[in-house]
Amino acid sequence: MIRIVIALAVSLLVAGCQEDGPSFSTQTTEGEMDYTLIQSPGSDYISIQVAWPTDWAGRADVNQAAPRTAIDLMLAGGATGFPPGEVVELFADLDAEAYLDVTVDHVLGQLTFPPEHLYQVLEVANAHLASPTFDESWFARVRDGFEQNVVESRAQDQFLAFEAVRWAVFGEQPIRNALSMDEPGLFENLKLEDVRQWHAEFITNAPQTVVVVGDTDAETAGTAVDLLFASLPDPGDIAPAPFAADFTPLRILLHRPDAQATTLGFVGQVPPTRMGQEFEDLMLLDALGQGDQSVLFNAVRTELRASYGFSVGFANYSREDRIFYMTGEVEGSKLADAERVIREAYDAFRADGPSGSVADRKVPYNEYFSDIWEYVVDQGQMEIQSVLDGYPVGRSLDILGEVESVSADTLAERLTTAFPPASDLIMVAVSPDADALPGACVITAPQEAMDC
Amino acid sequence: MYFGRLGGGFSELSSTFKAAVFVAAFAAVAVTYSTWQEQAKASSGVIVAETQASDVTAYLVWPNPPAAPGLAHYVEHLAWANAMGGQERRLDNHSNAWTSGYAIGYWLSGRPDDLPDVLQQLLNTAQPLTVDPIFAGGERDVLMREYDFRLGNNIDMQAAERMDAFLYEGNQIATSVIGSRDDITALTYDDARAFHAKTHTLDAATLVVVGDVSRRQVSRALRNIGHPEDDFGTAGVTPVPFSLAVPETAYFRFPKENAAPRVQFRRVVPLDAPMDFDLLEVHAILLRNILDANVPGGLAGPLRFDAAFARSFQVSIWPLDEQHVELFVTAEPDRGVTLKALSDEIENVLQTIAADGIPIGSYRRLKDRFEGFWPNWTDEGDTQSWMADYTLERVSSLRRPLPPTSVRGMQGQISAEVVNMLMDALGAQGRTAITFIGPERTFE
Structure with missing residues (x-):
């Protein structure tokens, strides 16, 4: 039985929406699985987004390389009835795409396909979820590749800088290893059994959220969802617990005598996305560090002439532990000056707010979101993340309203309440000169940041 | 979000x-x-x-x-x-x-x-x-x-x-x-x-x-x-012609202990005769898609699925001008495979494919998928977007973009013969650069 719980005409919600625009509803499949359906007229594809909860990153007695190895192996290593070399071409012939990702809090799945290939695609996808081959040789292949990429990444100065920050913030907690993959012997100790255990625990018939987007009806979408989760096991006990994050301000210098360049970075804690005002955050970050008219570009490149450019961004250690960062390569002899100039520029920005008109800052967002519902993957990703943040179903269809609500006042308020002052930031530099930053806590390996 | x-x-x-x-x-x-x-x-x-x-x-x-x-x-x-x-x-x-x-x-x-x-x-x-x-x-x-x-x-x-x-x-x-x-x-x-x-x-x-x-x-x-x-442009903007130096193969080694081992295999070859640049590019991309696939005439089977030489690889092909084409294969070896052995196998497989030709079944299968390369000509927005990308790309390489009607007309000019002509050219030595990156012990 198809049970429609909520059905709203989105023309009420979306500014300027046409009569044939998207609409959302909460549905239940014949198999009794709840999901959100976003009907987007004219779309050529159907996209199914899934989020399963996980608590693996909080466990001390498991191998933290297992989740990513597992999803790569599930995607590449074939499944019962579908040898890896054949299924990749079959999926390409069907014009379908499948994707898995894993965060500290969730396993995320994405399946996109033309409606006319629904049954074939779902058969393949279900097989890969329910009965992946997990062949030893493919496991070794995936694990080796993953390990080699981790080893290479962890040799880069900028990666080491962020690794040091994670040590300072999380110390010995498993989440640090889950984010950095830095535990000695992590890959040598990884066994296929670890991957099997992870798969059995989290790829279940009880996802936290399912979203279907496309030009399709509830009956078809429900059939697709039931086919996707057919014969998956029941979940076990999953008990996510909050992590203890310590953002005490620090000044860290990682001394690397052979470093080819000098890297400088700042990290600060900001509220999680579930608390809203994301567009204020994004517009503030634009003003701070995006483009040649930004605060940091002017301070570090135009004025100090110490850097090619300075990057800014947000990242999530977990859903609750969100950060913003500023980072770039600077001239070694100007490291101390760069630290001072950035702190001063950031604090001045915090006090004065962004220059120029708010309307101008909204332009790219309005442009980007005005027709996003025509892109089933983007719309689905927005909706599932919104639901995981605890917002009402269908919020993603009203995103232009959130952009519109941004004002000079909300930007100014957000700057002072969400962005910490420069004195509360964790600063980390990587330099070949141990004395480049007087007063900094000088370390020679990222883990020593825990003791700064 | x-x-x-x-x-x-x-x-x-x-x-x-x-x-x-x-x-x-x-x-x-x-x-x-x-x-x-x-x-x-x-x-x-x-x-x-x-x-x-x-x-x-x-x-x-x-x-x-x-x-x-x-x-x-x-x-x-x-x-x-x-x-x-x-x-x-x-x-x-x-x-x-x-x-x-x-x-x-x-x-x-x-x-x-x-x-x-x-x-x-x-x-x-x-x-x-x-x-x-x-x-x-x-x-x-x-x-x-x-x-x-x-x-x-x-x-x-x-x-x-x-x-x-x-x-x-x-x-x-x-x-x-x-x-x-x-x-x-x-x-x-x-x-x-x-x-x-x-x-x-x-x-x-x-x-x-x-x-x-x-x-x-x-x-x-x-x-x-x-x-x-x-x-603007009264002096006339003309594409830069390419001239190939003598055929030769060179190896470059970048030993680095923490680098993931990988081979970069690049080859530039001449064609027997020049052809329209746009049409050449389209055929190069189609051939690239065939080589990338696990189909007869592709690299994926011999390197990755039927044998364990490369745990992964990527391939690109593009024209340098109307008579020269470049192939770029980068590949990461499977456990126990040296970079020299991997690059030798890439060469062997290329030679085999060039000698045998691309099977017509593989050509047709990948050409069917190639429909996605073009814009949806009935969708004005999609067409506009595609043509704008194409126009800027051409101007940035000092070439005159074709109008949409000419671009659309190319779809009917794709042929297995040209694909095989390109593959045959890439099987020749040309000028080849092979780079090894990774711990030195993985090289040979």
């Missing part, structure tokens, strides 16, 4: 999903919603692509003639600062510049109502360089930081510089765009001014305007700022 990954990025840099999207959106707005118009005069250096986008973006592209390594790039920095630096601009006036082996380009976006100002400010890149000499000297330091950013810790880019110099020997594109640290140190403001004066002239420029403006509006705006359309 939330975005985070476990271990997949290891750096906050890779987790800036939203920020990255919007940075890209700034640059891509004009491309995504643009329209290609066939009204461009054949001799004009002005191309207008009308769109419904809220922004209009103007691109100014000049040929990059032979010069000292890094000089054109230095001039690009100075000319951009000369035109944009210190100037008041609206927040939605975004701008950037680039230098390639073929061209130097600048772009500036703004509101359609601001088109005259946007064009005027963009055209200021042609004004004589007047930045303070101290600023010009400091810009060399910024170039050095850019070098650190792009090449300092990037072994793939370092390898690319070496392979470019070998593969393209005797051609302008063999010269490093960014230069070495010594090259950057040796740059002078006088040289930059001379190069700028020689290159940044409107008669050599191509102006592309993409956005919600008509050609008439662009023409009027240009007249109003004193630079009518006829000022």
Whole structure:
């Protein structure tokens, strides 16, 4: 039985929406699985987004390389009835795409396909979820590749800088290893059994959220969802617990005598996305560090002439532990000056707010979101993340309203309440000169940041 | 909305999903919603692509003639600062510049109502360089930081510089765009001014305007700022021909203990006869798709699925001009496979495929999927977007874009014979550069 719980005409919600625009509803499949359906007229594809909860990153007695190895192996290593070399071409012939990702809090799945290939695609996808081959040789292949990429990444100065920050913030907690993959012997100790255990625990018939987007009806979408989760096991006990994050301000210098360049970075804690005002955050970050008219570009490149450019961004250690960062390569002899100039520029920005008109800052967002519902993957990703943040179903269809609500006042308020002052930031530099930053806590390996 | 990954990025840099999207959106707005118009005069250096986008973006592209390594790039920095630096601009006036082996380009976006100002400010890149000499000297330091950013810790880019110099020997594109640290140190403001004066002239420029403006509006705006359309491109912009040095194979080794082992296999080959560049490119992409697949005539079976030589690989093929094509295979070895053994196997498989030819079944299967390469010609927006991308790509390589009707007509000109002709050419030695990256013990 198809049970429609909520059905709203989105023309009420979306500014300027046409009569044939998207609409959302909460549905239940014949198999009794709840999901959100976003009907987007004219779309050529159907996209199914899934989020399963996980608590693996909080466990001390498991191998933290297992989740990513597992999803790569599930995607590449074939499944019962579908040898890896054949299924990749079959999926390409069907014009379908499948994707898995894993965060500290969730396993995320994405399946996109033309409606006319629904049954074939779902058969393949279900097989890969329910009965992946997990062949030893493919496991070794995936694990080796993953390990080699981790080893290479962890040799880069900028990666080491962020690794040091994670040590300072999380110390010995498993989440640090889950984010950095830095535990000695992590890959040598990884066994296929670890991957099997992870798969059995989290790829279940009880996802936290399912979203279907496309030009399709509830009956078809429900059939697709039931086919996707057919014969998956029941979940076990999953008990996510909050992590203890310590953002005490620090000044860290990682001394690397052979470093080819000098890297400088700042990290600060900001509220999680579930608390809203994301567009204020994004517009503030634009003003701070995006483009040649930004605060940091002017301070570090135009004025100090110490850097090619300075990057800014947000990242999530977990859903609750969100950060913003500023980072770039600077001239070694100007490291101390760069630290001072950035702190001063950031604090001045915090006090004065962004220059120029708010309307101008909204332009790219309005442009980007005005027709996003025509892109089933983007719309689905927005909706599932919104639901995981605890917002009402269908919020993603009203995103232009959130952009519109941004004002000079909300930007100014957000700057002072969400962005910490420069004195509360964790600063980390990587330099070949141990004395480049007087007063900094000088370390020679990222883990020593825990003791700064 | 939330975005985070476990271990997949290891750096906050890779987790800036939203920020990255919007940075890209700034640059891509004009491309995504643009329209290609066939009204461009054949001799004009002005191309207008009308769109419904809220922004209009103007691109100014000049040929990059032979010069000292890094000089054109230095001039690009100075000319951009000369035109944009210190100037008041609206927040939605975004701008950037680039230098390639073929061209130097600048772009500036703004509101359609601001088109005259946007064009005027963009055209200021042609004004004589007047930045303070101290600023010009400091810009060399910024170039050095850019070098650190792009090449300092990037072994793939370092390898690319070496392979470019070998593969393209005797051609302008063999010269490093960014230069070495010594090259950057040796740059002078006088040289930059001379190069700028020689290159940044409107008669050599191509102006592309993409956005919600008509050609008439662009023409009027240009007249109003004193630079009518006829000022542009009168010198004639011509593609840079490629000349292949003697066939030879060179190995480059980049030992690095912490690098993931990988082979970069590049080959440039001549064709027996020149063919239309656009048609050549389409066939090169189709052949690339066939080689990438696990079908008879592909690389995936022999390297990855039927045997365990490469745990992964990527392949690209593109034309350098009407008679030369480049193949680029990068591959990561399976456990126990040396990089030499992997590169030998890549060579063996290429030889076999060239000798046997691409099976017609594989050709047809991949050609069916190739429909996705083209825009949906019945969807105006999709077509406009595709054509705008194509137009900018062509102009940036000093080539004249074809009109949509000609592009569409190419779909009926794809043939298995040309695909096999290309494969046959790539089976010859050509000029081949093979690079090993990783711990030295993995090399041989």
